[in-house]
Amino acid sequence: MSSSVSPAQPTALYGGKSNRRVTVRDIAAAKERHEKWPMLTAYDALTARVFDEAGIPVLLVGDSAAMVVYGYDSTIPVTVDDLIPLTAAVVRGSQRAMVVADLPFGSYQASVTEGLATATRFLKETGAHAVKLEGGRRVLPQAEAMVAAGIPVMGHLGLTPQSVNVFGGYRVQGRGQAGDELMADAKALEAAGAFSVVLECVPEDLAAKVTASLSIPTIGIGAGPDTDAQVLVWQDMAGLTPHTAKFVKKFADMQTVLGDAAREYADEVVGGAFPAQEHTYH
Ligand SMILES: Nc1nc(=O)c2c([nH]1)NC[C@@H]1CN(c3ccc(C(=O)N[C@@H](CCC(=O)O)C(=O)O)cc3)CN21
Numbered sequence: 001m002s003s004s005v006s007p008a009q010p011t012a013l014y015g016g017k018s019n020r021r022v023t024v025r026d027i028a029a030a031k032e033r034h035e036k037w038p039m040l041t042a043y044d045a046l047t048a049r050v051f052d053e054a055g056i057p058v059l060l061v062g063d064s065a066a067m068v069v070y071g072y073d074s075t076i077p078v079t080v081d082d083l084i085p086l087t088a089a090v091v092r093g094s095q096r097a098m099v100v101a102d103l104p105f106g107s108y109q110a111s112v113t114e115g116l117a118t119a120t121r122f123l124k125e126t127g128a129h130a131v132k133l134e135g136g137r138r139v140l141p142q143a144e145a146m147v148a149a150g151i152p153v154m155g156h157l158g159l160t161p162q163s164v165n166v167f168g169g170y171r172v173q174g175r176g177q178a179g180d181e182l183m184a185d186a187k188a189l190e191a192a193g194a195f196s197v198v199l200e201c202v203p204e205d206l207a208a209k210v211t212a213s214l215s216i217p218t219i220g221i222g223a224g225p226d227t228d229a230q231v232l233v234w235q236d237m238a239g240l241t242p243h244t245a246k247f248v249k250k251f252a253d254m255q256t257v258l259g260d261a262a263r264e265y266a267d268e269v270v271g272g273a274f275p276a277q278e279h280t281y282h
Pocket residue numbers: 064067068075159161170171172201233235236241244245246247
């Protein structure tokens with residue numbers, strides 16, 4: 001497994017000493033300075049704390065919780081009521097990171113009113129600092145209304161998993177003509193006031209072109225090395241998920257670590273070695 005190395009020079013978002021919450025202004029400053037930054041998902045207080053203390057500046061409570069927390073085989077089934085308690089836990093578990101709430105399928109597409117009501121619920125009931133929604137021009141009125149209401153919006157283009165049934169699987173998006181459409185969506189989100197945009201599963205050349213064309217940061221997942229930021233689902237990054245996409249790098253082997261711990265615990269219970277006197281009240 002790889003060892004971690006901090007950059008020699010602290011950047012606007014990583015490696016500095018400030019403990020106050022990261023804001024959209026800090027994120028804009030990072031783009032101006034051409035500084036890269038890391039984002040991870042989190043779904044509970046303890047992992048949020050670990051990632052916060054590791055200096056991850058932005059934590060996303062992804063609707064990927066549908067798959068990695070709730071065990072569904074897509075993100076379609078997860079609801080606002082499923083995600084609100086997880087998002088609140090991540091806010092409580094972190095001190096410095098900006099917490100972004102991923103709006104689930106069916107909670108913002110129907111209308112501006114619906115989108116605004118959902119985004120407002122996340123900010124009020126969880127303490128999240130921003131929301132993320134999938135789509136470009138098709139959700140522009142919603143994005144504009146949220147920004148007008150004072151809610152920072154993160155966009156998400158390319159492989160938008162809530163549309164998996166339209167794509168016919170989790171496939172690379174934005175090849176050929178579709179790249180021009182994606183670029184237009186990215187520019188529309190920027191004009192609507194989005195503070196950043198996720199680019200998922202797109203060719204690296206397209207991601208680089210979009211990154212160079214926007215004044216807001218791009219956050220890549222399967223989008224190559226040239227986006228301003230990167231994001232991974234933490235269970236993928238830590239080696240807990242059994243099957244992962246090509247874009248995932250495993251920075252730890254938690255499946256082995258946790259499995260070995262569980263087997264050792266079980267062996268000691270069955271063999272009588274645990275609990276010992278030191279774990280016992282007298
Ligand atoms: N654990 C987890 N990690 C994720 O990154 C993630 C989720 N869940 N759930 C929601 C979506 C689904 N995602 C996925 C899932 C599979 C592929 C995948 O297997 N892609 C193919 C690309 C095939 C092609 O060339 O078009 C691959 O082989 O990498 C990609 C993104 C990303 N998101």
